[in-house]
Amino acid sequence: MKIGIPKEIKNNENRVGMTPAGVSELIKHGHEVYVQHTAGEGSGFSDEEYKAVGASILPTIEETYAVADMIVKVKEPIAPEYPLVKRGQLLFTYFHFACDRELTEAMIASGGICLAYETVQLNNGALPLLIPMSEVAGRMAIVNGSYYLQKTKGGKGKLICGVPGVKPAKVLVLGGGVVGEAAARVAAGMGANVIITDISLPRLRQLEMELPTNVATLYSSRHNIEKELADVDIVVGSVLIPGDITPHLITRDMLKKMEPGTVLVDVAIDQGGCFETSRPTTHSEPVYTVDGIIHYAVANIPGAVPNTSTLALTNATLRYALALADKGWQQACREDPALYRGLNIVEGQVTFKAVADVFGLLFDPVVL
Numbered sequence: 179m180k181i182g183i184p185k186e187i188k189n190n191e192n193r194v195g196m197t198p199a200g201v202s203e204l205i206k207h208g209h210e211v212y213v214q215h216t217a218g219e220g221s222g223f224s225d226e227e228y229k230a231v232g233a234s235i236l237p238t239i240e241e242t243y244a245v246a247d248m249i250v251k252v253k254e255p256i257a258p259e260y261p262l263v264k265r266g267q268l269l270f271t272y273f274h275f276a277c278d279r280e281l282t283e284a285m286i287a288s289g290g291i292c293l294a295y296e297t298v299q300l301n302n303g304a305l306p307l308l309i310p311m312s313e314v315a316g317r318m319a320i321v322n323g324s325y326y327l328q329k330t331k332g333g334k335g336k337l338i339c340g341v342p343g344v345k346p347a348k349v350l351v352l353g354g355g356v357v358g359e360a361a362a363r364v365a366a367g368m369g370a371n372v373i374i375t376d377i378s379l380p381r382l383r384q385l386e387m388e389l390p391t392n393v394a395t396l397y398s399s400r401h402n403i404e405k406e407l408a409d410v411d412i413v414v415g416s417v418l419i420p421g422d423i424t425p426h427l428i429t430r431d432m433l434k435k436m437e438p439g440t441v442l443v444d445v446a447i448d449q450g451g452c453f454e455t456s457r458p459t460t461h462s463e464p465v466y467t468v469d470g471i472i473h474y475a476v477a478n479i480p481g482a483v484p485n486t487s488t489l490a491l492t493n494a495t496l497r498y499a500l501a502l503a504d505k506g507w508q509q510a511c512r513e514d515p516a517l518y519r520g521l522n523i524v525e526g527q528v529t530f531k532a533v534a535d536v537f538g539l540l541f542d543p544v545v546l
Contacts, residue, residue, distance in 0.1 A: 179503040180210045182246025184239045185217040188253045190461035192220025192484035193491065195250040195271070196499070200492040202231035209503045210234070214242040221488040243267075248507075250499055252491065253478060254281055265289030266525065268507050270499060272296055272311075275522055275533045276423045277450040282537060285523045291507055296448075297421040297530060298498065298520035305420060306516070307498070309356050310490035312445075314480040316360025316416065319443040320349070320368065322479070323412040326441045326465060326472050333472060334439035336411055339369030346370050347411040352398065352427050352452055354381045357416035357445050359389070365412070366390040373406060403427060407435040415444040415452025421522070422532035423450040430454050430468075438470030447475040512546040 181204060183195045194217050196204075201211045211233045215225060225235050236242050243249060243262035251271035255263060257280075263269065266289065273294040275282045285292050295307035305312075320338075327347065329335030340346035349365040351358045354376030362374045366389065374389070375398035376382050382395040396402050407413075407428075417424055424446040433455065444456045451457075455468045458477045465474050480487035498517060501510040511518040522530040527542040534541035 179506075180212065180245055180247045181499075181503060182242040182249045183211065183213045183217055183233075184242045184249065184251060184259075185214045186220075186252055187239070187258065188256055188478060188481075191253055191478050191481045193252040193478075193481055193488045194218040194221045194223065194484075195252055196496070197221075197488055197492045198223055198227040198231050198233075200496045200499070201228055201233050203496060203500065204503060205232040207500060207504055212236050212242055212245050214239055218488075221484040223488075248499075248502060250495070252481075252488075254278070255284075257284075260284040260288065263288035263290040267291065268293060268502065270295070270495070270502060272448070273522055274448040275530070276421060276536045277448065279537055282523070282528075282533060282539075286526050286528065289525050290523070291521070291525060292523040293502070293507065293511075293517065293520045294421070294522045294530075295495065295520070297522060298516050299420060300516050305356075307491075307494050307520075308418075310494045311480045311487065312356035313360045314483060314487050314490065315445045316357040316414075317364045318479045318482060319357070319361045319414045319416070319445050320364040320370075320412070322464070322474055322476075323349070323414065323441045323443045324368065326474060327411060327439070329439075331472075332439060332465070332467065333441055334411060334437065338365070338412075348406075348409055349373070349412045349414065350403075350406050350410045351375065351414045351416060352403070353416035353418065353446075354378070354385050354395075355416060355418055357418070358414070359385065361414045361416060361445075362389055362393050366393045370412075375403065398427070400427075404432060404435060407432060408437075410436065410440060412441045412443065415442065415446050415456075417446055417452050418449065419532070421530050423536055424452055426452065426454040428453045433469045433471045436471055439472065441472045441474065444473065444475040445479065447477050451475060508546050511544075518546070
């Protein structure tokens with residue numbers, strides 16, 4: 179199979195779809211890999227490293243798409259890439275269709291096969307291709323939240339860990355999944371007082387046992403969340419419904435219950451966001467303020483640490499990319515239910531129910 183790895187062109191997205199080590203494995207399996215010139219540069223991987231393992235370097239994104247049977251990316255295609263997707267071409271990347279009608283309609287029109295990292299799901303409900311980036315995003319949520327808590331950045335002027343005789347900051351984490359747990363661990367490690375919420379009592383019991391003693395668990399309800407807002411300093415939104423739009427756990431009216439300079443970090447912005455007042459931001463313009471509350475809603479948080487993120491992502495995606503390349507997408511999905519669940523759009527048909535429901539489109543599950 180001919181596999182293309184284009185350079186990411188989303189704002190400040192420095193990750194790349196695969197490391198040279200991953201490319202080496204694909205080539206050992208007999209596949210041809212075409213990497214766009216400087217695609218890996220932002221993550222610390224040179225063209226020479228890709229060439230050394232047998233990849234071909236192409237000068238443009240157009241040539242990379244044109245030659246490939248399968249495109250391996252990090253983020254969803256953006257508007258300049260829409261015309262480049264060919265009918266029957268497999269795109270293996272993050273899509274997050276449920277919050278982007280334009281992207282959904284463009285991929286339907288393209289006739290491509292869209293296999294989304296974020297909906298590849300094991301039988302136990304785990305999301306193996308979302309986990310590594312969730313771990314990065316959860317950690318970065320606290321790093322960035324504490325940064326914008328500084329007075330010089332518009333925050334309350336609090337040090338997240340406090341000092342002897344002065345209380346540390348209070349951090350509220352909404353959602354006890356991979357992102358939430360990672361955020362709670364980092365915040366606790368930095369010395370904050372942390373509250374983590376979830377609607378699953380078994381999950382709360384697990385978190386209670388595994389997290390440090392400065393993390394308290396709380397059942398997630400509007401009443402309970404509202405009670406915590408009066409003196410909270412950082413709120414991390416990390417709720418995820420695989421492939422579907424995220425519910426708003428904090429409304430515009432609830433902002434009035436918070437002190438000016440409180441920081442909201444919306445890690446769920448790729449799926450629409452946990453906060454009613456959230457809108458996607460970029461690394462070049464990461465924050466904005468609504469009613470005195472700072473909102474950080476960068477849609478590709480792990481892109482700020484691309485070397486770590488690309489290594490972690492390739493570790494997770496490589497086995498699936500090899501299966502798709504070795505067997506073809508139909509046979510690979512037939513043999514692996516997790517990959518089958520990753521199919522969102524197949525040659526013009528919406529094959530993932532949550533995406534179809536959000537936009538009122540016909541749900542047409544693919545039969546293999």
